[in-house]
Amino acid sequence: MTWQPEIDELHQREQLARRMGGEEKVARHHAQGRLTVRERIEALLDPGTFHEVGALAGSAEYTEGRLAAFRPANFVMGTGAIAGQKVVVGGDDFTVRGGAADASVVGKQIYAEQLANSLQIPMVRLVDGTGGGGSVKLLEQHGYTYVPANPGWDYVVDNLSLVPVAAACLGSVAGLGAARLVASHLSVMVAGTAQLFVAGPPVVKFGMGEDLTKEELGGADIHQNSGAVDVIVQNEQEAFVQIRRFLSYLPPNVFHLPPVQPSEDPVDRRDEYLLAAIPRNRRQPYRIRPILAALFDAGSVFELARYGRATVTALARLDGHPVGVVAADPFVGGGGLTVEGAEAMIRLVDLCETFHLPIVTLTDQPGLVIGRGAERRGTIRYGVRAVAAVYQATVPAAEVIIRRVFGVGGAGMTNRHRFVQRYAWPSADWGSLPIEGGLEVAYRSELEASADPAALAEEIRARLDAVRSPFRTAEHFGIEEIIDPRDTRPLLCDWVHDAYRLLPDQPGRPTHGTRP
Amino acid sequence: MSTKVAAEVTGVVWRVEKSVGDVVNAGDVLLILESMKMELPLEAPIGGKIAEIRCKEGQSVSEGDVLVILA
Numbered sequence: 001m002t003w004q005p006e007i008d009e010l011h012q013r014e015q016l017a018r019r020m021g022g023e024e025k026v027a028r029h030h031a032q033g034r035l036t037v038r039e040r041i042e043a044l045l046d047p048g049t050f051h052e053v054g055a056l057a058g059s060a061e062y063t064e065g066r067l068a069a070f071r072p073a074n075f076v077m078g079t080g081a082i083a084g085q086k087v088v089v090g091g092d093d094f095t096v097r098g099g100a101a102d103a104s105v106v107g108k109q110i111y112a113e114q115l116a117n118s119l120q121i122p123m124v125r126l127v128d129g130t131g132g133g134g135s136v137k138l139l140e141q142h143g144y145t146y147v148p149a150n151p152g153w154d155y156v157v158d159n160l161s162l163v164p165v166a167a168a169c170l171g172s173v174a175g176l177g178a179a180r181l182v183a184s185h186l187s188v189m190v191a192g193t194a195q196l197f198v199a200g201p202p203v204v205k206f207g208m209g210e211d212l213t214k215e216e217l218g219g220a221d222i223h224q225n226s227g228a229v230d231v232i233v234q235n236e237q238e239a240f241v242q243i244r245r246f247l248s249y250l251p252p253n254v255f256h257l258p259p260v261q262p263s264e265d266p267v268d269r270r271d272e273y274l275l276a277a278i279p280r281n282r283r284q285p286y287r288i289r290p291i292l293a294a295l296f297d298a299g300s301v302f303e304l305a306r307y308g309r310a311t312v313t314a315l316a317r318l319d320g321h322p323v324g325v326v327a328a329d330p331f332v333g334g335g336g337l338t339v340e341g342a343e344a345m346i347r348l349v350d351l352c353e354t355f356h357l358p359i360v361t362l363t364d365q366p367g368l369v370i371g372r373g374a375e376r377r378g379t380i381r382y383g384v385r386a387v388a389a390v391y392q393a394t395v396p397a398a399e400v401i402i403r404r405v406f407g408v409g410g411a412g413m414t415n416r417h418r419f420v421q422r423y424a425w426p427s428a429d430w431g432s433l434p435i436e437g438g439l440e441v442a443y444r445s446e447l448e449a450s451a452d453p454a455a456l457a458e459e460i461r462a463r464l465d466a467v468r469s470p471f472r473t474a475e476h477f478g479i480e481e482i483i484d485p486r487d488t489r490p491l492l493c494d495w496v497h498d499a500y501r502l503l504p505d506q507p508g509r510p511t512h513g514t515r516p
Numbered sequence: 517m518s519t520k521v522a523a524e525v526t527g528v529v530w531r532v533e534k535s536v537g538d539v540v541n542a543g544d545v546l547l548i549l550e551s552m553k554m555e556l557p558l559e560a561p562i563g564g565k566i567a568e569i570r571c572k573e574g575q576s577v578s579e580g581d582v583l584v585i586l587a
Contacts (some may be wrong), residue, residue: 333525334552366552371526373579387545436553 010056017055017072021095029095033193034171035236037076037091038224040126044078044089044240052078053115054108066436071096074129077112079121085252088116091126095170104119110152116130117155122164124243126183128171150176155284156183160514161354165248168239169194170227172214181515182228186246186304187350188239189229191220196228232306245302247313250355254509257356257500263320265297267493274485278403278422278427282436285330288312291362291402292327295489301325304351308344310335315357318489318496324352324395327362330403337409338370339377342386349389354510358396358499360492361414366434367407380408387412392512396499398422400414405430421495423483428470430516437466519562521548521584523577532573533585536565546584549577560586 018038020026023210026036035043041050048312058072074097079145090112115418116123139145150156159165167184172195180188181196189196197204197218204210204217215221223229235350251258271294279286292301292314310332313323326345328335337345352359361467368383390412398421410430414420440447443460450456453470473479483491530550532537534540546566564586571583 283550283553285554285556330554331556333552334550334556368553369552375528434553 003066003172013067013070014055017058020072020093020204021074021097023346025095029480034094034128036095037126037128038094040091040170040236040240041076041078041080041089042349043237044124044243045082045087046280047086049081050078050089051078051080054078054111057108067307068409073108073359075108075112077108079119082122082124082247085122085247086119087122087124087247088112088119089124089126092128092171092177094128102475106151110125110155111347113152113155113159116163116165117159118257122166122250122252123159125165125167125184127167127169127173127177129173130175130177134480150179154368156180157513160185160516161254161509163253164247166242166243166246168236169196170194170236170239172200174198174200184514185250185354186231186243186512187229187240188233188234189220189223189234189427190239191234192310193236195219196223225309225340227340227364230304230306230347238295246315249302249357251507254354254356255504255507256399257507258322258334260500261317262315263297265300265319267319268484268490270490272486277485278425280427282429285334287331288327288329288362288364292316292325295362295400295492296323300463305344305347308341309333311341313344313348317361318360321491321496321500323496323499324348324357324359325362326359328364330364333369335364335365335368335404336381337383337386338369338374339379339382342379342382345386346389349386349393350510350514353393353394354514356395356503356507358398358503359393361397361399363399363401363405363410363413364403365406365413366404369408383409383412391415391417394511396421396502398492398495398499400492401425401426401430402485403429404434407432408435421478421498423488423491424470424479425485425488426482426492428479429468429487430470430473431468435461435468439464481499517587518567519564519586520582521546521558521561521586522563523549523558523579523581523583525551525556526551526578527556529571529573529575529577529583530555532569532571534566534569536566536569540564540566540586549572558583560584562586 020036029036058070061069062065074093076093079086079088122206165184166186167181169181169189172183174197178196178198195218196213201212201214203216220232231242233242277286277291296316296318301314303314305313310329312327312329316325326348368379386416397414401424439460445458447453470479471480474482520531523564527549530582533545533547541563542560544560546560547558549558566573567587568585571577
């Protein structure tokens with residue numbers, strides 16, 4: 001007598017679990033342009049690597065002691081591989097009672113987080129629906145209510161300081177699901193089929209009187225700039241591609257260094273384009289992204305936090321070594337540091353500090369943005385918080401000054417009180433205040449006393465222009481090296497080896513917990 | 517179906533490049549704003565005909581002010 005009958009029952013129950021909410025619900029889900037949770041997991045992971053945990057969890061109905069019906073818990077989880085690296089993946093099953101808590105087994109969500117935390121491997125959440133949030137129906141079912149606690153949140157928060165956490169918003173996500181989406185290092189959202197909000201339209205209409213559709217309340221247009229979502233994609237497949245790509249720059253946990261890949265892009269690539277990339281006319285903006293492409297390994301620039309707008313942040317590689325990148329987009333308000341830019345910068349610096357990625361800053365910073373709108377938003381506080389993040393980072397850093405460095409913002413782009421491998425392009429232009437604007441303030445009394453203020457201003461401007469050349473700064477060793485822009489990639493590819501040699505032998509947790 | 521094109525930044529209208537009635541393509545420069553001592557182009561988000569220009573050269577504008585209406 002063997003245990004074969006029980007093995008047969010096991011397979012039977014697993015079959016039932018795989019049906020999810022049933023054919024009809026699955027068909028309706030597909031009709032909305034969305035994949036089922038099992039299809040999503042399949043698409044995310046390396047083929048055939050999904051090992052499910054907790055498949056048997058759910059509600060069972062028995063007739064005469066025999067299993068008559070089974071509704072699986074609406075959360076599917078387990079381990080799998082992404083590019084060979086083992087990860088934990090958990091996804092909400094929207095076909096089973098819309099992904100709400102009364103049908104899910106909360107234990108599975110908590111276990112998934114505990115698994116990632118204990119095995120110290122990356123956590124991927126495929127969020128749909130309320131992601132395990134409660135429903136008032138539970139009150140009647142149970143006959144009592146309870147003080148809410150976000151399940152597994154001790155692990156959820158700790159995981160941010162331990163392993164890469166990536167999450168995708170794949171449906172109308174609210175409440176706890178929304179929280180689980182953004183308690184991550186990377187949040188991705190699918191435009192059109194997914195929305196993100198604290199509470200959905202019915203609750204909002206009742207509580208606030210605002211009558212909005214799901215898209216109007218929390219669609220891609222809202223989250224393009226909200227700061228809650230790092231990357232917006234056009235379809236679900238793309239979401240999985242982005243998550244896989246993001247994880248490829250990071251170690252599996254904080255106790256390892258970032259994975260170095262062999263690079264096919266020559267380290268001595270010198271793009272002629274760089275010699276003219278910065279316009280000679282100081283008032284003309286330029287496109288930063290072609291410059292990034294010229295400096296970093298081909299195809300390796302992975303932009304994050306698009307809501308940063310004027311501040312561009314990305315992961316990239318130099319000679320196969322992952323690095324963080326901070327740059328400016330002068331087309332957006334001149335590239336000055338805004339509240340959003342500061343937030344994006346802090347997120348990138350903290351990510352690199354947590355996972356031991358050296359940081360490259362391409363500085364073109366006119367300073368914190370000015371004006372009443374900027375003051376109302378407390379720009380100085382956010383800007384200084386970004387500078388504090390930069391000063392608190394211990395990862396090796398390099399700076400290429402490609403144009404302006406002015407003010408507190410320019411000064412704070414790198415830690416100017418420790419060693420930073422620094423280069424300047426001939427287009428570099430720096431000082432406490434720019435001459436344009438600074439002149440009128442500093443020489444106000446002379447200009448007011450003059451018979452011809454315009455002519456005097458021109459004369460003063462000519463005198464100041466004569467000494468603003470970066471070569472003069474170099475004479476005083478105020479800048480260590482001015483380089484041919486075409487030499488930048490070879491120099492950075494050489495530096496990255498120094499940087500990786502300086503990373504700790506025994507890397508560990510960040511000194512302060514990482515916040516989303 | 518008209519499209520409002522708003523200032524993306526607070527600044528001064530430095531140069532208006534188009535006129536009412538002009539047909540533009542997505543990406544065409546409608547006007548240039550000066551802010552943070554830079555000349556920043558305001559591009560048409562979609563193609564269309566310029567129905568209204570709600571600003572003039574030298575005018576101070578705030579982020580979010582509607583400057584051009586495309587039909």
